[in-house]
Amino acid sequence: MSIAVKTRSSWPVSISEAKRHLRVDEDFHDDDDYIQNLVYAATERAQNWIGKDIAETVNVQELFDWTGQYLTVQEGNFISYTQGIIEDSSTLVTAVDTQIYYNYAYIKLSQSVSTDEFTPFIVTYKTGYEEQQVPVVIKQAIQIMIGGMYDGDEERVAKTWQNMLNAYRKMIF
Numbered sequence: 001m002s003i004a005v006k007t008r009s010s011w012p013v014s015i016s017e018a019k020r021h022l023r024v025d026e027d028f029h030d031d032d033d034y035i036q037n038l039v040y041a042a043t044e045r046a047q048n049w050i051g052k053d054i055a056e057t058v059n060v061q062e063l064f065d066w067t068g069q070y071l072t073v074q075e076g077n078f079i080s081y082t083q084g085i086i087e088d089s090s091t092l093v094t095a096v097d098t099q100i101y102y103n104y105a106y107i108k109l110s111q112s113v114s115t116d117e118f119t120p121f122i123v124t125y126k127t128g129y130e131e132q133q134v135p136v137v138i139k140q141a142i143q144i145m146i147g148g149m150y151d152g153d154e155e156r157v158a159k160t161w162q163n164m165l166n167a168y169r170k171m172i173f
Contacts, residue, residue, distance in 0.1 A: 003062040010056040012134040013039050013142050021143040022150050042145035051170030052076030053128035062120035069112040076170050078105035079126035088119045103170055141165050
């Protein structure tokens with residue numbers, strides 16, 4: 001069994017970038033909360049479309065009844081393994097080697113881990129894109145989506161942003 005929690009730590013489009021795209025004056029703040037929520041919503045839609053995190057995300061996963069020295073993280077846009085800890089003994093487990101592929105990451109741990117159904121191995125890692133590393137096509141697709149939501153014309157722009165994001169979609173065989 002596995003329990004996972006995702007926490008977004010940065011977003012691919014800033015409110016300033018969104019306002020510039022929408023041609024909203026930087027000094028006009030009445031819509032700031034609304035525009036920020038559009039950034040969140042557009043990013044979530046884009047992430048759902050491609051099947052991978054775009055916003056930089058801290059993932060905490062609890063693995064129960066797990067044994068091994070090799071961990072496969074089924075997440076695209078993997079950034080880094082932060083740490084693993086065995087809850088009952090506070091044993092810290094680091095990564096010795098990390099191989100990053102298109103849809104997943106393969107991690108060799110510093111030691112073999114064995115847990116039971118009551119004591120989890122808690123793994124923390126980052127996915128998405130670091131702030132300045134988001135591909136320009138993804139940022140533009142999210143801004144187009146924000147524009148469609150802001151103007152109430154999402155359907156008109158849907159095919160455009162979907163086509164822009166298709167090259168980043170998770171591959172499923």
